[in-house]
Amino acid sequence: MITKELGDTGLVVTRVGLGLAALGRPGYINIGHDSDLAGRRSKAGLEEHSHSVLSAAYAAGIRYFDVARSYGNGEAFLGRWLLDGNAAEPVVVSSKWGYRYVADWRIDAEVHEIKDHTLDNLERQIEESRENLGPYLAVYQIHSATLDSGVLDDAAVLNRLTELRNAGLTVGLSTSGPQQAAAIRKAMAIERDGSLLFGTVQSTWNLLEPSAGSALADAHAAGLGVLIKESVANGRLTAREPATSSRLVNAVPGFSADAIAVAAVLAQPWVDGVIIGASTKEQLHSNLRALEIDADQVRDLPGFAENPDEYWARRSRLAWT
Ligand SMILES: NC(=O)c1ccc[n+]([C@@H]2O[C@H](COP(=O)([O-])OP(=O)(O)OC[C@H]3O[C@@H](n4cnc5c(N)ncnc54)[C@H](OP(=O)(O)O)[C@@H]3O)[C@@H](O)[C@H]2O)c1
Numbered sequence: 001m002i003t004k005e006l007g008d009t010g011l012v013v014t015r016v017g018l019g020l021a022a023l024g025r026p027g028y029i030n031i032g033h034d035s036d037l038a039g040r041r042s043k044a045g046l047e048e049h050s051h052s053v054l055s056a057a058y059a060a061g062i063r064y065f066d067v068a069r070s071y072g073n074g075e076a077f078l079g080r081w082l083l084d085g086n087a088a089e090p091v092v093v094s095s096k097w098g099y100r101y102v103a104d105w106r107i108d109a110e111v112h113e114i115k116d117h118t119l120d121n122l123e124r125q126i127e128e129s130r131e132n133l134g135p136y137l138a139v140y141q142i143h144s145a146t147l148d149s150g151v152l153d154d155a156a157v158l159n160r161l162t163e164l165r166n167a168g169l170t171v172g173l174s175t176s177g178p179q180q181a182a183a184i185r186k187a188m189a190i191e192r193d194g195s196l197l198f199g200t201v202q203s204t205w206n207l208l209e210p211s212a213g214s215a216l217a218d219a220h221a222a223g224l225g226v227l228i229k230e231s232v233a234n235g236r237l238t239a240r241e242p243a244t245s246s247r248l249v250n251a252v253p254g255f256s257a258d259a260i261a262v263a264a265v266l267a268q269p270w271v272d273g274v275i276i277g278a279s280t281k282e283q284l285h286s287n288l289r290a291l292e293i294d295a296d297q298v299r300d301l302p303g304f305a306e307n308p309d310e311y312w313a314r315r316s317r318l319a320w321t
Contacts, residue, residue, distance in 0.1 A: 001014040001015065001016065001060070001061030001062065001063070001291070002014070002015045002291070003015065003063075004272045004273065005225075005272070006092070006139075006170075006199075006200060006225030006227075006272050006273070007199060007200060007220065007223050007224045007225030007226065007272065008199065008223035008224075008225075009139075009170045009199040009200060009225050011092050011138060011139070011170060011225070012092070013063070013064040013092050013225075013227075013272060013273045014061060014062050014063045014064050014273065015266055015272075015273055015274065015291070016062055016064075016262075016266075016273065016274055016276060016287075016288060016290070016291070017062060017064030017065060017066055017092075017227070017273050017274070017275045017276070018053070018054065018057040018062050018064070018065055018066070018275070018276060018277075018278065018284070019065075019066040019067070019229065019275040019276065019277045020050065020065070020066070020067045020068075020071050020074040020077065020078060021068070021071055021074070021277055022036075022037075022277050022278075022279035023046070023049070023050040023053060023071075023074065023077070023279055024046075024050065024067065024068075024071030024072040024073055024074020024075070024077055024078075025046075025071055025072025025073070025074065025101065025103065025105070025112075026041035026046060026072070026105060026106075026107050027103060027106070027107035027108075027109070027112060027320040027321060028279075028320065028321075029234055029315070029318040029319070029320055029321075030234045030235045030277065030279065030318075031234060031235030031236065031238075031240050031241075031318065032235055032240055032321075033279065033321045034107075034321035036279045036280050036283070037049070037279060041107070043073060043105065046073070046077070047073065047076075047077050047080070050074075050077045050078075050081070051077065051080075051081050051086070052281065053278065053279070053280065053281055053284060054077075054078065054081050054086065055081075055086055056281040056284055056285070057278075057284055058086060058087055058091075060284065060285070060288055063087075063089060063090065063091045063092065064091065064092045064093075064094075064273055064275075065078055065091060065092070065093050065094075066093075066094045066095070066202070066227070066229075066275045067093070067094070067095045067096075067133075068095055068096035068097075068099065068143055069095065069096065069097055069098075069099065069100065069101065069125045069128060069129060069143075070096070070099035070100060070101045070112075070113040070143065071101070072101050072103070072105065075095060075128070075129060075132035075133055076132050078093065078132075078133065079132040079133045079134065079136070082133075082136050083134070091136065092138050092139070093133055093136040093137055093138055093139070094137075094138065094139035094140070094141060094172070094200070094202075094227075095129045095133060095137060095139075095140060095141070096140070096141045096142070096143035096174060097121065097122050097125035097126060097129065097140065097141075097142065097143060098115065098116065098117050098121065098122075098125075098142050098143035098144065098145070098149075098151070099113040099114065099115055099116070099143045099144070100113065100114045100116055100121065100125075101113055102114050107320065107321065109320075112320055115143075115144070115149065117142065117145070117149045117150070117151035117154070117157065118154075118157075119154070119156045119157050119160060122157055122160055122161075123160070126140065126164065137169070138169070138170060139169070139170040139171075139172050139199070139200055140164060140169050140170070140171055140172070141171075141172040141173050141174050141200065141202060142161075142172070142173040142174065143174055144174055144175065144176040144177075145173040145174065145175060145183050145187065146175070146176065146177055146179065146183055147179060147182055147183055147186065152173075152183065152186050152187055152190065158190065158192070158197060159192075161197060162192040162193065162197060165192070165197065165199070166193070170199040170200060170225075171197060171198055171199060172198055172199055172200030172201060172202065172224075172225070173187050173198055173200075173201055173202070174201070174202035174203065174229070175201065175202070175203045175204070175212070176204065176312075177312050178211070178308035178309045178311070178312050180203050180204065180211070180212040180215070181211065181212050181214070181215035182215075184201055184203065184212060184215040184216060184218075184219050185215055185218070187201065187219075188201075188218065188219050188222050188224065196222065196223065196224065198224060199224060199225060200224055200225035200226070200227060201216065201219050201224050201225070201226055201227070202227040202228070202229055202275070203216055203226075203227075203228065203229065204228070204229055204230040205228045205231075205265060205268070205271075206228075206230055206231050206232065206233045206237060206261060206264070206265065207233075207237060207248075207261055207264050207301055207304035207305070208233050208236060208237065208244075208304055208305065208306045208311055209230075209233065209305070209306065209308060209311045209312075210305050211305075211308045213268070213270075216268075216270055216271075217268075217269075217270040219270075220270035220271075220272070221270070225272050225273075226270055226271055226272050226273075227272060227273050227274075227275055228265045228268075228271055228273070228274045228275065229275050229277075230277070231261055231262045231264075231265045231274050231275075231276060232257075232258045232261045232262065232276075232277075232287070233261070233311075233315075234277075234315065234318060237257055237258060237260075237261035238256075238257055238258040238261075239256065239257055239258070241257075244257065244304070245257035247303075247304075248260045248261065248301075248304075251298075251301055252293060252297055252298060255289060255292075255293055256286050256289065258283070258286055258287050258290075259286060259287060259288075259289040259290045259292075259293065260290070260293065260298060260301075261290075262274055262276060262287050262290035263290035263291075263293035263295070263297075263298045264298040264299070264301055265290075266290060266291075266295065267295035267296075267298050267299040268299065274290075276288075
Protein backbone atom coordinates (compact mmCIF):
# COMPACT_ATOMS: atom_id res chain seq x y z
CA MET A 1 0.00 0.00 0.00
CA ILE A 2 1.12 3.59 -0.62
CA THR A 3 3.01 5.03 2.35
CA LYS A 4 3.80 8.53 3.54
CA GLU A 5 6.21 10.06 6.05
CA LEU A 6 4.33 10.97 9.25
CA GLY A 7 5.36 14.61 9.44
CA ASP A 8 8.92 15.06 10.80
CA THR A 9 8.62 12.05 13.16
CA GLY A 10 10.80 9.77 11.04
CA LEU A 11 7.95 7.26 10.99
CA VAL A 12 6.42 6.05 7.72
CA VAL A 13 2.74 5.05 7.70
CA THR A 14 0.50 3.39 5.16
CA ARG A 15 -2.01 5.96 3.92
CA VAL A 16 -4.80 3.90 5.44
CA GLY A 17 -4.60 2.68 9.02
CA LEU A 18 -7.07 0.63 11.05
CA GLY A 19 -8.46 1.88 14.36
CA LEU A 20 -9.90 -0.43 17.03
CA ALA A 21 -12.49 1.83 18.67
CA ALA A 22 -15.26 -0.44 17.36
CA LEU A 23 -13.31 -3.71 17.81
CA GLY A 24 -11.93 -3.51 21.37
CA ARG A 25 -15.13 -3.33 23.41
CA PRO A 26 -18.67 -4.67 23.01
CA GLY A 27 -20.33 -1.22 22.94
CA TYR A 28 -19.54 1.81 20.73
CA ILE A 29 -21.38 4.77 19.15
CA ASN A 30 -21.07 3.89 15.47
CA ILE A 31 -24.39 3.53 13.68
CA GLY A 32 -25.28 -0.17 13.40
CA HIS A 33 -22.56 -1.36 15.76
CA ASP A 34 -24.84 -3.86 17.44
CA SER A 35 -25.81 -5.64 14.22
CA ASP A 36 -22.21 -5.78 12.96
CA LEU A 37 -20.88 -7.44 16.09
CA ALA A 38 -23.96 -9.50 16.83
CA GLY A 39 -23.01 -12.77 18.53
CA ARG A 40 -19.34 -11.84 18.76
CA ARG A 41 -19.29 -9.65 21.86
CA SER A 42 -17.94 -11.95 24.51
CA LYS A 43 -14.29 -11.19 25.37
CA ALA A 44 -13.14 -14.31 23.54
CA GLY A 45 -15.55 -13.80 20.65
CA LEU A 46 -14.58 -10.18 20.10
CA GLU A 47 -10.85 -10.97 20.33
CA GLU A 48 -11.23 -13.64 17.66
CA HIS A 49 -13.28 -11.26 15.51
CA SER A 50 -10.84 -8.37 15.95
CA HIS A 51 -7.97 -10.66 14.99
CA SER A 52 -9.79 -11.68 11.80
CA VAL A 53 -10.29 -8.02 10.85
CA LEU A 54 -6.66 -7.20 11.77
CA SER A 55 -5.40 -10.07 9.61
CA ALA A 56 -7.59 -8.95 6.69
CA ALA A 57 -6.25 -5.40 7.11
CA TYR A 58 -2.66 -6.65 7.15
CA ALA A 59 -3.30 -8.81 4.07
CA ALA A 60 -4.66 -5.71 2.30
CA GLY A 61 -1.40 -3.87 3.00
CA ILE A 62 -2.29 -1.88 6.14
CA ARG A 63 0.73 -1.42 8.43
CA TYR A 64 -0.61 1.28 10.78
CA PHE A 65 -2.91 0.53 13.73
CA ASP A 66 -4.49 2.91 16.25
CA VAL A 67 -5.90 2.01 19.65
CA ALA A 68 -6.47 3.56 23.10
CA ARG A 69 -6.60 2.58 26.81
CA SER A 70 -10.36 3.30 26.75
CA TYR A 71 -11.11 0.87 23.90
CA GLY A 72 -11.83 -1.95 26.40
CA ASN A 73 -9.40 -4.81 25.60
CA GLY A 74 -8.36 -3.23 22.29
CA GLU A 75 -4.70 -2.80 23.25
CA ALA A 76 -4.48 -6.37 24.55
CA PHE A 77 -6.20 -7.76 21.42
CA LEU A 78 -3.76 -5.89 19.15
CA GLY A 79 -0.77 -6.77 21.35
CA ARG A 80 -1.54 -10.50 21.28
CA TRP A 81 -2.21 -10.43 17.52
CA LEU A 82 1.24 -8.86 17.03
CA LEU A 83 3.01 -11.13 19.51
CA ASP A 84 1.48 -14.16 17.76
CA GLY A 85 3.63 -13.17 14.74
CA ASN A 86 0.80 -12.02 12.49
CA ALA A 87 2.80 -9.02 11.22
CA ALA A 88 6.00 -10.18 9.50
CA GLU A 89 6.72 -6.67 8.21
CA PRO A 90 7.24 -3.59 10.42
CA VAL A 91 4.06 -1.88 11.61
CA VAL A 92 3.41 1.47 13.30
CA VAL A 93 1.19 1.39 16.38
CA SER A 94 -0.32 4.40 18.10
CA SER A 95 -2.27 4.44 21.33
CA LYS A 96 -3.88 7.06 23.55
CA TRP A 97 -4.00 7.92 27.24
CA GLY A 98 -6.51 10.16 28.94
CA TYR A 99 -9.73 8.16 29.05
CA ARG A 100 -10.39 5.23 31.38
CA TYR A 101 -12.67 2.41 30.24
CA VAL A 102 -15.30 1.95 32.98
CA ALA A 103 -18.10 -0.03 31.29
CA ASP A 104 -16.93 -3.40 32.66
CA TRP A 105 -17.67 -5.05 29.29
CA ARG A 106 -21.32 -4.00 29.50
CA ILE A 107 -23.11 -2.43 26.50
CA ASP A 108 -25.87 -0.82 28.59
CA ALA A 109 -23.44 0.84 31.02
CA GLU A 110 -24.45 4.35 32.12
CA VAL A 111 -20.91 5.57 31.45
CA HIS A 112 -18.42 3.81 29.17
CA GLU A 113 -15.33 5.99 29.55
CA ILE A 114 -14.14 8.75 31.91
CA LYS A 115 -11.82 11.58 30.87
CA ASP A 116 -8.75 11.86 33.12
CA HIS A 117 -5.88 14.03 31.84
CA THR A 118 -3.99 14.04 35.13
CA LEU A 119 -0.30 13.14 35.53
CA ASP A 120 -1.29 10.18 37.74
CA ASN A 121 -3.40 8.77 34.94
CA LEU A 122 -0.60 9.29 32.38
CA GLU A 123 1.83 7.41 34.63
CA ARG A 124 -0.67 4.57 35.13
CA GLN A 125 -1.73 4.30 31.50
CA ILE A 126 1.74 4.45 29.90
CA GLU A 127 2.67 1.41 32.01
CA GLU A 128 -0.52 -0.39 30.96
CA SER A 129 0.03 0.47 27.27
CA ARG A 130 3.62 -0.76 27.41
CA GLU A 131 2.41 -3.94 29.10
CA ASN A 132 -0.02 -4.57 26.23
CA LEU A 133 1.95 -3.31 23.23
CA GLY A 134 5.60 -3.63 24.30
CA PRO A 135 8.11 -2.48 21.64
CA TYR A 136 5.36 -1.95 19.06
CA LEU A 137 4.13 1.26 20.73
CA ALA A 138 5.56 4.10 18.57
CA VAL A 139 3.13 7.00 19.02
CA TYR A 140 1.46 7.94 22.34
CA GLN A 141 -1.33 10.51 22.12
CA ILE A 142 -3.34 12.54 24.58
CA HIS A 143 -6.92 11.27 24.02
CA SER A 144 -9.20 14.11 22.92
CA ALA A 145 -7.19 17.06 24.22
CA THR A 146 -9.58 19.99 24.51
CA LEU A 147 -8.87 23.51 25.80
CA ASP A 148 -11.24 23.00 28.73
CA SER A 149 -9.47 19.86 30.00
CA GLY A 150 -6.46 22.06 30.76
CA VAL A 151 -4.00 19.30 29.79
CA LEU A 152 -2.19 21.57 27.28
CA ASP A 153 -1.44 23.96 30.17
CA ASP A 154 -0.44 21.26 32.66
CA ALA A 155 3.35 21.73 33.06
CA ALA A 156 3.78 18.46 34.98
CA VAL A 157 2.08 16.46 32.22
CA LEU A 158 3.94 18.31 29.43
CA ASN A 159 7.27 17.69 31.20
CA ARG A 160 6.50 13.98 31.53
CA LEU A 161 5.55 13.83 27.85
CA THR A 162 8.86 15.54 27.06
CA GLU A 163 10.69 12.77 28.95
CA LEU A 164 8.76 10.14 26.98
CA ARG A 165 9.61 11.92 23.72
CA ASN A 166 13.28 12.19 24.64
CA ALA A 167 13.22 8.46 25.47
CA GLY A 168 12.14 7.66 21.90
CA LEU A 169 8.33 7.70 21.82
CA THR A 170 6.59 10.04 19.39
CA VAL A 171 4.21 12.14 21.47
CA GLY A 172 0.96 13.32 19.94
CA LEU A 173 -2.61 14.38 20.65
CA SER A 174 -6.05 13.68 19.33
CA THR A 175 -8.76 16.29 19.26
CA SER A 176 -12.57 16.25 19.35
CA GLY A 177 -15.49 18.66 19.37
CA PRO A 178 -16.31 21.90 17.53
CA GLN A 179 -13.17 23.57 18.94
CA GLN A 180 -10.63 21.17 17.42
CA ALA A 181 -8.85 23.96 15.54
CA ALA A 182 -8.14 25.91 18.74
CA ALA A 183 -6.66 22.83 20.46
CA ILE A 184 -4.52 22.04 17.40
CA ARG A 185 -3.14 25.60 17.24
CA LYS A 186 -2.40 25.62 20.99
CA ALA A 187 -0.57 22.29 20.76
CA MET A 188 1.46 23.44 17.75
CA ALA A 189 2.88 26.29 19.84
CA ILE A 190 4.25 24.06 22.62
CA GLU A 191 8.04 23.62 22.41
CA ARG A 192 10.36 21.66 24.68
CA ASP A 193 14.14 21.65 24.46
CA GLY A 194 14.03 23.78 21.31
CA SER A 195 11.59 21.71 19.26
CA LEU A 196 7.86 21.06 18.99
CA LEU A 197 6.71 18.71 21.76
CA PHE A 198 3.96 17.09 19.70
CA GLY A 199 4.98 15.13 16.60
CA THR A 200 1.48 14.11 15.47
CA VAL A 201 -2.14 15.24 15.63
CA GLN A 202 -5.16 12.97 15.11
CA SER A 203 -8.37 14.87 14.33
CA THR A 204 -11.85 14.43 12.93
CA TRP A 205 -12.15 15.69 9.37
CA ASN A 206 -14.85 14.48 6.98
CA LEU A 207 -17.27 15.84 4.38
CA LEU A 208 -19.84 16.70 7.09
CA GLU A 209 -17.28 18.26 9.50
CA PRO A 210 -14.31 19.86 7.64
CA SER A 211 -13.91 22.82 10.03
CA ALA A 212 -10.47 21.80 11.39
CA GLY A 213 -8.99 21.72 7.87
CA SER A 214 -7.00 24.95 7.88
CA ALA A 215 -5.55 24.32 11.36
CA LEU A 216 -4.52 20.81 10.23
CA ALA A 217 -2.92 22.25 7.08
CA ASP A 218 -0.89 24.62 9.28
CA ALA A 219 0.04 21.77 11.63
CA HIS A 220 1.25 19.75 8.67
CA ALA A 221 3.25 22.70 7.34
CA ALA A 222 4.86 23.02 10.80
CA GLY A 223 6.02 19.39 10.56
CA LEU A 224 3.38 17.54 12.56
CA GLY A 225 2.13 14.22 11.23
CA VAL A 226 -1.58 14.56 10.43
CA LEU A 227 -3.87 11.54 10.98
CA ILE A 228 -7.61 11.69 10.29
CA LYS A 229 -10.26 9.82 12.25
CA GLU A 230 -14.04 9.45 11.76
CA SER A 231 -13.73 9.71 7.97
CA VAL A 232 -17.21 8.24 7.50
CA ALA A 233 -18.71 10.19 10.41
CA ASN A 234 -19.37 7.12 12.55
CA GLY A 235 -21.43 5.57 9.74
CA ARG A 236 -23.33 8.65 8.60
CA LEU A 237 -21.32 8.76 5.32
CA THR A 238 -22.22 5.17 4.42
CA ALA A 239 -25.17 3.34 2.91
CA ARG A 240 -26.72 3.45 6.38
CA GLU A 241 -27.75 7.04 5.58
CA PRO A 242 -29.46 6.64 2.16
CA ALA A 243 -30.03 10.35 1.49
CA THR A 244 -26.39 11.37 1.99
CA SER A 245 -25.17 8.13 0.44
CA SER A 246 -27.04 8.62 -2.83
CA ARG A 247 -25.72 12.17 -3.22
CA LEU A 248 -22.17 10.87 -2.81
CA VAL A 249 -22.66 7.96 -5.20
CA ASN A 250 -24.14 10.33 -7.79
CA ALA A 251 -21.06 12.53 -7.45
CA VAL A 252 -18.62 9.63 -8.08
CA PRO A 253 -20.46 6.80 -9.85
CA GLY A 254 -19.12 3.29 -9.44
CA PHE A 255 -18.07 3.62 -5.83
CA SER A 256 -19.83 3.30 -2.46
CA ALA A 257 -20.46 6.31 -0.24
CA ASP A 258 -17.95 5.14 2.39
CA ALA A 259 -15.17 4.70 -0.19
CA ILE A 260 -15.86 8.19 -1.58
CA ALA A 261 -15.84 9.69 1.93
CA VAL A 262 -12.51 8.05 2.77
CA ALA A 263 -11.07 9.13 -0.59
CA ALA A 264 -12.11 12.74 0.09
CA VAL A 265 -9.93 12.63 3.22
CA LEU A 266 -6.95 11.09 1.40
CA ALA A 267 -7.24 13.80 -1.28
CA GLN A 268 -6.42 16.60 1.17
CA PRO A 269 -2.70 17.47 0.63
CA TRP A 270 -2.05 17.90 4.36
CA VAL A 271 -3.28 14.40 5.31
CA ASP A 272 -0.60 11.77 5.98
CA GLY A 273 -2.98 8.96 6.89
CA VAL A 274 -6.63 8.15 7.46
CA ILE A 275 -7.61 5.80 10.29
CA ILE A 276 -10.65 3.79 9.20
CA GLY A 277 -12.89 2.24 11.85
CA ALA A 278 -14.23 -0.78 9.98
CA SER A 279 -15.77 -3.33 12.33
CA THR A 280 -16.12 -6.08 9.71
CA LYS A 281 -13.95 -7.38 6.86
CA GLU A 282 -16.66 -6.36 4.40
CA GLN A 283 -16.55 -2.76 5.64
CA LEU A 284 -12.73 -2.85 5.52
CA HIS A 285 -12.63 -3.89 1.87
CA SER A 286 -15.37 -1.43 0.99
CA ASN A 287 -13.49 1.45 2.68
CA LEU A 288 -10.23 0.46 0.96
CA ARG A 289 -11.70 1.02 -2.50
CA ALA A 290 -11.02 4.67 -1.68
CA LEU A 291 -7.49 4.00 -2.92
CA GLU A 292 -8.88 3.46 -6.44
CA ILE A 293 -10.58 6.89 -6.59
CA ASP A 294 -8.90 9.82 -8.38
CA ALA A 295 -8.15 12.48 -5.76
CA ASP A 296 -9.07 15.34 -8.11
CA GLN A 297 -12.63 13.97 -8.31
CA VAL A 298 -13.22 14.20 -4.55
CA ARG A 299 -10.88 16.89 -3.16
CA ASP A 300 -13.59 19.58 -3.20
CA LEU A 301 -17.00 17.89 -2.99
CA PRO A 302 -19.39 20.76 -2.19
CA GLY A 303 -22.61 20.87 -0.20
CA PHE A 304 -22.02 18.35 2.62
CA ALA A 305 -20.54 20.46 5.42
CA GLU A 306 -22.73 20.92 8.51
CA ASN A 307 -22.56 23.47 11.31
CA PRO A 308 -19.81 22.06 13.57
CA ASP A 309 -21.82 22.59 16.77
CA GLU A 310 -24.77 20.67 15.31
CA TYR A 311 -22.47 17.95 13.98
CA TRP A 312 -20.90 17.33 17.40
CA ALA A 313 -24.21 17.69 19.24
CA ARG A 314 -25.67 15.00 16.95
CA ARG A 315 -22.59 12.81 17.49
CA SER A 316 -22.95 13.11 21.27
CA ARG A 317 -26.51 11.80 20.95
CA LEU A 318 -25.40 8.61 19.15
CA ALA A 319 -26.32 5.62 21.31
CA TRP A 320 -23.77 3.14 22.60
CA THR A 321 -24.91 -0.13 21.07
N1 LIG B 1 -10.95 10.97 20.13
C1 LIG B 1 -10.22 10.13 19.44
O1 LIG B 1 -9.03 10.09 19.55
C2 LIG B 1 -10.94 9.22 18.46
C3 LIG B 1 -12.33 9.29 18.31
C4 LIG B 1 -12.93 8.48 17.35
C5 LIG B 1 -12.14 7.62 16.58
N2 LIG B 1 -10.79 7.57 16.76
C6 LIG B 1 -9.96 6.65 15.95
O2 LIG B 1 -10.41 6.66 14.60
C7 LIG B 1 -10.88 5.35 14.22
C8 LIG B 1 -12.07 5.47 13.26
O3 LIG B 1 -13.07 6.22 13.83
P1 LIG B 1 -14.56 5.71 14.10
O4 LIG B 1 -14.69 4.26 13.96
O5 LIG B 1 -14.99 6.34 15.38
O6 LIG B 1 -15.38 6.45 12.98
P2 LIG B 1 -15.60 6.18 11.42
O7 LIG B 1 -14.38 5.66 10.83
O8 LIG B 1 -16.16 7.44 10.90
O9 LIG B 1 -16.78 5.08 11.44
C9 LIG B 1 -16.51 3.75 11.29
C10 LIG B 1 -17.86 3.01 11.37
O10 LIG B 1 -18.65 3.32 10.23
C11 LIG B 1 -19.45 2.18 9.88
N3 LIG B 1 -19.05 1.76 8.53
C12 LIG B 1 -17.84 1.84 7.97
N4 LIG B 1 -17.85 1.35 6.71
C13 LIG B 1 -19.11 0.98 6.46
C14 LIG B 1 -19.77 0.42 5.35
N5 LIG B 1 -19.11 0.14 4.24
N6 LIG B 1 -21.09 0.17 5.46
C15 LIG B 1 -21.75 0.45 6.62
N7 LIG B 1 -21.19 0.97 7.73
C16 LIG B 1 -19.89 1.23 7.65
C17 LIG B 1 -19.10 1.09 10.89
O11 LIG B 1 -19.96 1.24 11.99
P3 LIG B 1 -20.74 0.01 12.54
O12 LIG B 1 -19.87 -1.15 12.54
O13 LIG B 1 -21.16 0.45 13.84
O14 LIG B 1 -21.78 -0.19 11.57
C18 LIG B 1 -17.71 1.50 11.34
O15 LIG B 1 -17.38 1.02 12.62
C19 LIG B 1 -11.19 4.66 15.53
O16 LIG B 1 -11.16 3.25 15.44
C20 LIG B 1 -10.07 5.22 16.42
O17 LIG B 1 -8.87 4.52 16.16
C21 LIG B 1 -10.17 8.36 17.69
